[in-house]
Amino acid sequence: MPKVSVHIVTYNSLTYLDVVLLSLTHQVFSDWSLLIIDNASSDGTVEYLAARWPQFKIVRNRENVGYARAHNQAIQFSDSEYVLTLNPDIILHEWYITRLVDALESDPDAASATGKLLRAQGIPGELTSKTFSRALDSTGILYDRRRWFRDRGAGEDDHAQYNTAGEIFGVSGAAALYRREALDEVAYRKQENIEYFDELFHSYKEDVDLSWRLQRWGWHARYVPTARAYHYRRVGATGTDVGAFIREHASRSSRTAFLSYRNHLYLLIKNERWKKHWKDWPWLFIWEFAKMGYLLVTRPSLFVHAWLDITRNWKELVAKRSI
Numbered sequence: 060m061p062k063v064s065v066h067i068v069t070y071n072s073l074t075y076l077d078v079v080l081l082s083l084t085h086q087v088f089s090d091w092s093l094l095i096i097d098n099a100s101s102d103g104t105v106e107y108l109a110a111r112w113p114q115f116k117i118v119r120n121r122e123n124v125g126y127a128r129a130h131n132q133a134i135q136f137s138d139s140e141y142v143l144t145l146n147p148d149i150i151l152h153e154w155y156i157t158r159l160v161d162a163l164e165s166d167p168d169a170a171s172a173t174g175k176l177l178r179a180q181g182i183p184g185e186l187t188s189k190t191f192s193r194a195l196d197s198t199g200i201l202y203d204r205r206r207w208f209r210d211r212g213a214g215e216d217d218h219a220q221y222n223t224a225g226e227i228f229g230v231s232g233a234a235a236l237y238r239r240e241a242l243d244e245v246a247y248r249k250q251e252n253i254e255y256f257d258e259l260f261h262s263y264k265e266d267v268d269l270s271w272r273l274q275r276w277g278w279h280a281r282y283v284p285t286a287r288a289y290h291y292r293r294v295g296a297t298g299t300d301v302g303a304f305i306r307e308h309a310s311r312s313s314r315t316a317f318l319s320y321r322n323h324l325y326l327l328i329k330n331e332r333w334k335k336h337w338k339d340w341p342w343l344f345i346w347e348f349a350k351m352g353y354l355l356v357t358r359p360s361l362f363v364h365a366w367l368d369i370t371r372n373w374k375e376l377v378a379k380r381s382i
Contacts, residue, residue, distance in 0.1 A: 063091040063156060063236070064137035065145060068129040070098040072147035073107055074183045075291065079149050080112055088156040091143070092116075094133050098123040125261035126232075127254075134242065134255050142242065146233040148291035150179055150190075158286035159236040162224075170241030170278035171270070173199055173230035174286025176210075177217060183291055193217045196290040199227035199282045200270055204339045205346035206327060208267045227282045229270020232256075234288045238278075245272045247379060257325075257379065259372055263315065264322040271330040316358065320350070321365035328369070329380045 065083065069076070083093060095117045097105050105119050118132065134142055141160060145151075152174075159172040176196040181189050197210035198221040210231055212221050230236075247254040256265040270280060311319065333340075354362040369376070 060138040061090045061092045062139060063088070063141045063143055063160065064133070064139035065091050065093045065143045065156075066096065066130055066133035066137070067093070067145045067147055068096045068098060068126055068133070069100055069104050069147050070123055071100045071102040071104065073100070073102045073104045075148040076104065076108065077111070077184055078186065079145065079147055079151070080115070082149075082151040082153075083145075085153050086151065086156050087153050088160060091156060092137070092139070094118065094136060096120065096129040096133050098125070098129055125258065127256035127260050127262065127265040128258045130232075131253065131255050131258065134239075135253055140239055142237045142239055144232050144235050144237070146290065148179075148183065149176075149234050150186075150289040151234070152287040155234070155286045155288055156236070158283050162281045162283045162286075163236060163238055166281060168277075168279060169238070169281045170273045171230045171235055171237045172281040172283055172286075173197070173227075173235050174282075174288055175217075175221065175284045176231065176234060176288050176290050179289035179291045191289055195221070196292050197231040197233065198284070199280065200229040200231060200267055202228060204342040206323075206331070206339075206343055207346065208264070208323075208326070221282075222284045224281070224283055224285075226279050228274065228280065229267060230280050232266030232269075233290055235266065241273055241276075241278050244278075245269070245276050247382060257329075259325060259375065259379075260322045261318060263318040264326060268322075268326055268329065271326065275330065313358070313361065317361045317365060320354065320361065321368055324365065324369055325372075325376060328376045 093115045095108060095115055097117060097119045099120055099122050105117060108115065108117055120129065130144055141163065143156065155174055159174060162172045163169050175198055178192045178194040178196045179190050180192050181187060193216050195212040195215045195217050198212045200208055201211045202208045242255045257268050260268060351362065
């Protein structure tokens with residue numbers, strides 16, 4: 060196997076594929092392979108890939124199994140030293156993989172690395188000077204005393220304020236390089252199934268959960284500002300106040316809002332160290348009760364379904380927490 064195995068999970072992603080694949084083929088780093096996992100797309104994704112990009116391997120699922128399980132499939136199908144997870148709506152700068160690999164090679168205690176992600180704009184596939192904006196998308200995952208996890212710098216203009224490399228809490232799965240040794244250490248194993256990303260999450264915040272688990276096992280993540288990529292993000296938070304939360308939540312589909320809220324609760328149940336962080340309790344509980352009140356008024360069915368899922372999966376959540 061090559062040094063880096065690149066994995067892209069597609070679901071009706073035909074619009075974006077040429078750009079991300081072209082950016083991959085122009086990488087300075089050459090020791091990589093690509094595996095595409097398609098989650099039962101209905102837009103001709105698989106047929107197009109087979110005709111336009113026959114050199115790349117494709118695995119087609121019969122149903123949409125979610126982001127987490129599809130990436131777990133890809134990781135198990137590969138055997139490389141490093142794994143690069145990519146969203147299909149990403150455009151990589153030509154030095155992206157090289158600089159992330161160099162960062163992990165120079166820091167054996169780092170489990171993951173990400174570069175500076177900026178927003179891509181305009182019509183996907185029609186690359187112009189306006190495609191590559193100065194608006195930041197992510198410079199790593201951060202959180203505060205409320206346990207509001209978000210992408211650092213999201214929505215800000217890039218004025219070199221995040222040009223210092225260093226340790227961060229975690230990496231966005233949109234364009235993240237992981238060390239396989241670290242993934243193997245924190246994986247959940249049940250018979251033949253191996254979960255690197257927790258499959259209970261399906262999609263959304265599974266990258267936060269993995270980052271938190273890696274932290275708990277003594278690994279850390281690195282931010283590499285000289286590695287750049289661009290992301291056609293359709294929904295994203297800007298700001299750190301209540302207004303930003305409301306705007307972000309209102310812009311989401313019912314399905315996305317449900318997964319985001321439920322998976323946030325999964326995060327807390329599985330990973331929060333209640334005794335160690337007792338000083339943060341007032342901030343956390345006030346924030347959570349405020350969200351409950353907001354959801355009960357605006358989307359009560361979402362709130363009920365999220366807690367029903369927690370009840371159904373409680374034993375598995377607790378078992379994974381104990382691991």
